[in-house]
Amino acid sequence: MIFFKVNKNNKSTHIYQQIYHELKQGILEQRIPANEKLPAKRKLAQTLDVSINSVTNAYEQLIEEGYIYPMERKGYFVENITQFNHHNDTGNLKISNDLKEKELNREGWISLSHMTADISMFPFKEWVKSQNKAIKNHKEELSEISHPQGPYLVRQTIAHMIAVTRGVVCEAEQIVIGTGTQPLVRQLMQMQKNNTKIAVENPGYSRIYTLLKDMQFDVSAVPLDKKGVKVDSIESINPDFLFITPSHQFPTGIIMPISRRIELLNWAALSQNSYIIEDDYDSEFKYGTDNIPSLQSLDRNQRVIYSGTFSKTLLPSLRISYAVLPPDLLRAYRRHYEDWIQGSNSLGLFTLHYFIDSGEYAKHMKRMNHHYEIKRKNLIKELRLQFKEAIHIKDVPAGLHFLAQFKTEKSYEEIEAKARQEKLEIYTLRRFMLDDEPAETSTIELVIGFASIGNEEIAEAVDRLYRVVNFS
Amino acid sequence: MIFFKVNKNNKSTHIYQQIYHELKQGILEQRIPANEKLPAKRKLAQTLDVSINSVTNAYEQLIEEGYIYPMERKGYFVENITQFNHHNDTGNLKISNDLKEKELNREGWISLSHMTADISMFPFKEWVKSQNKAIKNHKEELSEISHPQGPYLVRQTIAHMIAVTRGVVCEAEQIVIGTGTQPLVRQLMQMQKNNTKIAVENPGYSRIYTLLKDMQFDVSAVPLDKKGVKVDSIESINPDFLFITPSHQFPTGIIMPISRRIELLNWAALSQNSYIIEDDYDSEFKYGTDNIPSLQSLDRNQRVIYSGTFSKTLLPSLRISYAVLPPDLLRAYRRHYEDWIQGSNSLGLFTLHYFIDSGEYAKHMKRMNHHYEIKRKNLIKELRLQFKEAIHIKDVPAGLHFLAQFKTEKSYEEIEAKARQEKLEIYTLRRFMLDDEPAETSTIELVIGFASIGNEEIAEAVDRLYRVVNFS
Numbered sequence: 001m002i003f004f005k006v007n008k009n010n011k012s013t014h015i016y017q018q019i020y021h022e023l024k025q026g027i028l029e030q031r032i033p034a035n036e037k038l039p040a041k042r043k044l045a046q047t048l049d050v051s052i053n054s055v056t057n058a059y060e061q062l063i064e065e066g067y068i069y070p071m072e073r074k075g076y077f078v079e080n081i082t083q084f085n086h087h088n089d090t091g092n093l094k095i096s097n098d099l100k101e102k103e104l105n106r107e108g109w110i111s112l113s114h115m116t117a118d119i120s121m122f123p124f125k126e127w128v129k130s131q132n133k134a135i136k137n138h139k140e141e142l143s144e145i146s147h148p149q150g151p152y153l154v155r156q157t158i159a160h161m162i163a164v165t166r167g168v169v170c171e172a173e174q175i176v177i178g179t180g181t182q183p184l185v186r187q188l189m190q191m192q193k194n195n196t197k198i199a200v201e202n203p204g205y206s207r208i209y210t211l212l213k214d215m216q217f218d219v220s221a222v223p224l225d226k227k228g229v230k231v232d233s234i235e236s237i238n239p240d241f242l243f244i245t246p247s248h249q250f251p252t253g254i255i256m257p258i259s260r261r262i263e264l265l266n267w268a269a270l271s272q273n274s275y276i277i278e279d280d281y282d283s284e285f286k287y288g289t290d291n292i293p294s295l296q297s298l299d300r301n302q303r304v305i306y307s308g309t310f311s312k313t314l315l316p317s318l319r320i321s322y323a324v325l326p327p328d329l330l331r332a333y334r335r336h337y338e339d340w341i342q343g344s345n346s347l348g349l350f351t352l353h354y355f356i357d358s359g360e361y362a363k364h365m366k367r368m369n370h371h372y373e374i375k376r377k378n379l380i381k382e383l384r385l386q387f388k389e390a391i392h393i394k395d396v397p398a399g400l401h402f403l404a405q406f407k408t409e410k411s412y413e414e415i416e417a418k419a420r421q422e423k424l425e426i427y428t429l430r431r432f433m434l435d436d437e438p439a440e441t442s443t444i445e446l447v448i449g450f451a452s453i454g455n456e457e458i459a460e461a462v463d464r465l466y467r468v469v470n471f472s
Numbered sequence: 473m474i475f476f477k478v479n480k481n482n483k484s485t486h487i488y489q490q491i492y493h494e495l496k497q498g499i500l501e502q503r504i505p506a507n508e509k510l511p512a513k514r515k516l517a518q519t520l521d522v523s524i525n526s527v528t529n530a531y532e533q534l535i536e537e538g539y540i541y542p543m544e545r546k547g548y549f550v551e552n553i554t555q556f557n558h559h560n561d562t563g564n565l566k567i568s569n570d571l572k573e574k575e576l577n578r579e580g581w582i583s584l585s586h587m588t589a590d591i592s593m594f595p596f597k598e599w600v601k602s603q604n605k606a607i608k609n610h611k612e613e614l615s616e617i618s619h620p621q622g623p624y625l626v627r628q629t630i631a632h633m634i635a636v637t638r639g640v641v642c643e644a645e646q647i648v649i650g651t652g653t654q655p656l657v658r659q660l661m662q663m664q665k666n667n668t669k670i671a672v673e674n675p676g677y678s679r680i681y682t683l684l685k686d687m688q689f690d691v692s693a694v695p696l697d698k699k700g701v702k703v704d705s706i707e708s709i710n711p712d713f714l715f716i717t718p719s720h721q722f723p724t725g726i727i728m729p730i731s732r733r734i735e736l737l738n739w740a741a742l743s744q745n746s747y748i749i750e751d752d753y754d755s756e757f758k759y760g761t762d763n764i765p766s767l768q769s770l771d772r773n774q775r776v777i778y779s780g781t782f783s784k785t786l787l788p789s790l791r792i793s794y795a796v797l798p799p800d801l802l803r804a805y806r807r808h809y810e811d812w813i814q815g816s817n818s819l820g821l822f823t824l825h826y827f828i829d830s831g832e833y834a835k836h837m838k839r840m841n842h843h844y845e846i847k848r849k850n851l852i853k854e855l856r857l858q859f860k861e862a863i864h865i866k867d868v869p870a871g872l873h874f875l876a877q878f879k880t881e882k883s884y885e886e887i888e889a890k891a892r893q894e895k896l897e898i899y900t901l902r903r904f905m906l907d908d909e910p911a912e913t914s915t916i917e918l919v920i921g922f923a924s925i926g927n928e929e930i931a932e933a934v935d936r937l938y939r940v941v942n943f944s
Contacts, residue, residue: 028730065764066699066729081731082738095799099645099806101624106612119615124607128600135596140578142789143591143924152573173571179651179815190686207811214662214808227538257538258500259553266554292537317614317818327567334571336686339679343651345817346789452615 006048015050016057023058027067027078034080038068110461111425114251114401114449117315121371126360127351134350141350146342148334150177150322154349157356158308158322166280167297168306170324176333179319179343181279181307182207185243188277188305188323189215191336192240199239201229203432205250205279208243221434224249228256231263242268242276246295247283251432251447252403253396261295268303275329277305282312284365287373287397302326310352312400312451313365320344320352372400375450375458382462383448390469401449403429408444408469415444418471422464444469478520487522488529495530499539499550506552510540582933583897586723586873586921589787593843598832599823606822613822618814620806622649622794626821629828630780630794638752639769640778642796648805651791651815653751653779654679657715660749660777660795661687663808664712671711673701675904677722677751680715693906696721700728703735714740714748718767719755723904723919724875725868733767740775747801749777754784756837759845759869774798782824784872784923785837792816792824844872847922847930854934855920862941873921875901880916880941887916890943894936916941 004022006015013021026032039047041055048055059076062068068076135142141151149155155172162168178184185208189196194216200209202221212219222233229244242264246256268274278295296306309321325333355361376397383391383404390407408415412430419426429445430438438445446465453461476494478487485493498504511519513527520527531548534540540548607614613623621627627644634640650656657680661668666688672681674693684691694705701716714736718728740746750767768778781793797805827833848869855863855876862879880887884902891898901917902910910916918937925933 061761064761065727066731079729079731082734095643095645095802099799099802101619101645113616115617116615119611128603131600139591142787143588144585145587145783145788147573171567173567173573179817180813182813183655183815207813210811255537257551259538259551262554289533289536311617315614315819316617319813319815319817327571330567330571339682341652341654341679341791343655343791343815345651345791345820347787348817348820 006050008050014054014057016054016061019044019048019050019055019058020061023062024065024067027062027081032078034078036078037074038076038078040075109423109425110457110464111452112446112448112450112461112465113425113452114427114447115316116449116452117312117400118368118371118375118451119315120454121364121368122315123360123364126358126364127355130354130358130360131347131351133354134347138346138350142346146346146349148337148340148342149175150342150344151346151349151353154353155322157353159324161356161361162306162308162324166283166291166294166306166308168294168324169297170306174324174327174330175322176325177320177322177342177344177349180311180321181281181309181323182211183343184307184321184323185277186211186215187337187340188325188329188333189217189241191332192217196241197237197239198241198243199229199234199237200243200434201245201249202434202436203251203429204434205243205245206432206434208279209434212243221436224252224254226254227260228254229260229264231260231267234264234267238271238274240274242274243279244276244295245279245281247280247291248285248396248399250279250281251401251429253394253399253401255292255396255398258292261292261298265295265299265301265303268299269301275303275305275326277307280306280308282399283308284313285369285372285399287369287376289397296324302328305329313361313368314352318348318352320348372451373397375453375455376402378455379448379450379453379458379462382458383465386462386466387469400451401447403445404448405443405445406469407442409442410444410469410471411440412438412444415446415468418468419464422468424461424464424468426465426468478522480522486526486529488526488533491516491520491522491527491530492533495534496537496539499534499553504550506550508550509546510548510550512547581895581897582929582936583924584918584920584922584933584937585897585924586899586919587788588921588924589784589872590840590843590847590923591787592926593836593840594787595832595836598830598836599827602826602830602832603819603823605826606819610818610822614818618818618821620809620812620814621647622814622816623818623821623825626825627794629825631796633828633833634778634780634796638755638763638766638778638780640766640796641769642778646796646799646802647794648797649792649794649814649816649821652783652793653753653781653795654683655815656779656793656795657749658683658687659809659812660797660801660805661689661713663804664689668713669709669711670713670715671701671706671709672715672906673717673721674906674908675723675901676906677715677717678904678906680751681906684715693908696724696726698726699732700726701732701736703732703739706736706739710743710746712746714746715751716748716767717751717753719752719763720757720868720871722751722753723873723901725866725871725873727761727764727868727870730764733764733770737767737771737773737775740771741773747775747777747798749779752778752780754871755780756785757841757844757871759841759848761869768796774800777801785833785840786824790820790824792820844923845869847925847927848874850927851920851922851925851930851934854930855937858934858938859941872923873919875917876920877915877917878941879914881914882916882941882943883912884910884916887918887940890940891936894940896933896936896940898937898940 006018045052045055070076155175159172197218198212199220199222220237222229268276296304306324392405394403412428427447478490517524517527542548627647631644669690671692671694692709694701740748768776778796864877866875884900899919
């Protein structure tokens with residue numbers, strides 16, 4: 001019945017493991033049938049010429065894993081292991097071609113994406129120094145999951161920083177750290193009733209629009225005038241949440257003037273149950289103009305949820321963002337998410353704390369503001385030189401992108417296809433038109449990001465763009 | 473009308489900024505009324521005894537930010553800025569006491585938590601070395617957001633690894649990286665219809681149960697027998713998704729025998745539309761017993777979603793987990809989440825790639841298996857010495873925790889309160905009983921984690937536990 005040999009010279013496997021393995025295979029393949037009695041340990045040991053101990057160990061592991069069972073004074077028996085049902089008889093587990101990922105060959109591409117940061121200037125050395133402090137000082141915290149809102153120390157540091165830079169009035173308690181604005185908005189909205197009404201800017205941040213639609217909320221895409229989102233539309237919709245980007249409207253670049261800010265705050269205060277989500281995603285970059293105070297800093301009625309990110313100021317790949325919740329929402333958030341695990345890596349968060357605390361963050365910001373200002377100027381200059389009358393740039397000196405209008409008979413589809421062909425990564429306004437297609441006119445608008453382009457690449461990028469807009 | 477002075481000796485503020493600031497304040501406080509004409513630039517320059525340039529710069533910034541507007545040939549006028557509505561007249565923005573976080577003084581505490589890893593053994597030096605490679609080789613990827621499922625290279629490395637260690641049959645395409653099992657399960661479930669039926673183990677992973685309940689699904693908590701989740705219950709509920717922890721049931725520690733695995737796979741195959749989520753959260757730790765093959769590796773009908781994590785093997789604070797989706801689910805996932813941004817920090821992910829690739833991960837696993845095995849043995853020995861007949865330990869040599877039953881007249885509430893008093897972090901079975909309270913018996917069960925306790929702390933921990941269970 002049982003027939004196999006043990007290789008005593010095999011140094012890499014114990015003898016008991018060989019016995020275990022052979023018996024297991026026999027049972028799985030039903031060569032040893034269910035309920036069959038196994039040989040007594042002593043007998044098997046003799047047959048195989050091994051010690052009883054080896055057999056005992058093998059039997060114990062088989063019991064542990066459920067292949068055999070002992071019966072008192074009777075011995076060991078094979079479990080009744082049901083056979084597999086095979087539906088997929090081909091046994092072909094390869095994924096089909098439509099799911100295969102094509103290798104993205106980025107060789108030769110130039111990026112005018114608005115979603116990047118300039119990594120060539122990132123102070124990795126100082127970042128790693130801060131990380132060393134984090135490792136040294138926070139061993140215990142790093143061995144655990146953190147507070148659902150993120151480590152208190154890090155929240156404190158962020159609270160102090162945004163008080164100074166953005167006038168945000170808050171305590172560490174009110175800060176919720178997350179891996180991005182998108183997941184933070186989802187967390188917040190997951191707590192709301194199904195019939196919650198939300199308004200977003202149009203054109204606007206399409207990922208947020210998609211998310212909220214997907215969550216089945218009643219989402220309105222509200223048009224803009226030259227000051228930002230239209231107040232009369234907001235008043236007539238009277239949403240429970242209004243998601244806006246006042247410091248540098250995405251993607252149009254409008255800086256919402258103080259008058260519109262106050263109008264919106266007054267609407268939220270009167271409406272009482274409404275909140276404004278202020279996504280301050282790139283307010284840190286202003287070239288030669290001061291920041292207008294954040295909505296949150298002007299709010300006296302706790303109607304504003306402020307949200308910020310380190311994706312633009314540090315790196316998008318770090319995935320560190322935060323929201324500042326007014327007390328009522330904070331209370332609800334805590335109740336709702338006491339079991340929710342913070343998703344941002346604490347090592348990165350404590351590193352951020354030391355990076356800010358040591359002054360490196362402020363230094364980096366200063367350097368990057370200067371650096372981006374120069375790149376922006378150069379790019380705009382080159383674009384104007386090349387396109388002359390055929391370009392109109394909305395020249396708002398802020399952020400890491402601008403909107404430019406081009407005279408062309410080409411459609412958005414044609415422009416997008418041609419850009420791929422020219423190996424130029426660039427996004428068109430169409431992507432951010434939320435519930436309508438752009439009107440057919442003799443112009444198209446492009447969102448031009450300048451964060452990751454090198455100064456030496458600018459001339460080539462503008463040449464490619466010229467061919468994209470003017471190909472025949 | 474306008475009256476303020478400029479301090480020319482102030483080195484830290486430009487003169488134009490002082491003018492800008494004074495005018496802005498005047499406008500906001502309505503000392504300068506709406507629609508009032510500002511002085512001509514030349515005149516204000518004379519009055520303040522500054523250059524015209526300074527006034528021009530100040531006016532330009534005020535226009536930019538919307539405080540004043542120019543009228544051609546007429547001059548500059550103050551915007552009509554609505555006054556704020558103040559609901560909260562006290563102006564008191566301090567958060568109330570119920571929201572304040574008490575400082576957690578961990579001084580003197582000993583932890584028998586099941587949620588930690590032993591950071592004293594973590595090879596930070598090698599981790600930082602891998603991070604250096606990541607920084608050096610992936611600059612471009614680090615300046616961007618990554619693929620929604622995580623960087624391909626990292627998914628490839630994980631796919632290779634789990635093929636070897638867990639027999640998981642998959643391609644890199646099928647892997648979705650996430651910041652934890654909880655958010656991965658949420659992503660997956662968010663795609664499902666409202667009437668989706670889900671079954672989970674009881675006792676079981678309460679965070680997942682809470683999440684699924686919160687998402688308004690029809691969730692059943694299914695009892696266990698000695699082989700794990702009961703098949704007849706599963707067959708009668710016939711859930712669309714079954715969430716289980718076969719390699720080391722959480723929290724009871726049951727290793728699901730091969731016979732039960734096959735029964736469940738057969739159920740899923742017959743049911744056709746049902747999936748099993750196999751949460752393989754700590755399968756890497758087995759002491760003197762081999763791993764039973766993962767459900768996914770036995771499945772021939774693509775009914776298993778495998779999920780794994782680096783929270784136990786590396787650190788919970790890293791927030792790196794992953795799920796392996798069968799092709800049909802993958803297709804749906806891609807459609808649903810093309811706009812979703814990967815939440816795991818790419819620097820950490822590329823670091824993980826090099827850490828695995830260089831063999832450091834395997835070395836670390838070997839070291840930790842040995843280290844945890846010793847701690848586990850010592851702790852169990854001490855517990856048995858101290859409690860004698862009053863303890864029954866479910867001694868399954870696997871994972872980073874075990875379940876122990878204590879004879880005591882105390883209630884769970886009493887035990888939990890006394891543990892806090894003794895500064896002993898430990899969790900009771902009650903926390904993992906999903907929809908029922910534990911029966912009143914003369915025993916209680918504790919989930920005893922041994923990952924973060926030092927060998928030198930074991931005696932003291934057991935003393936405290938003795939006082940917790942036997943106080944009078």
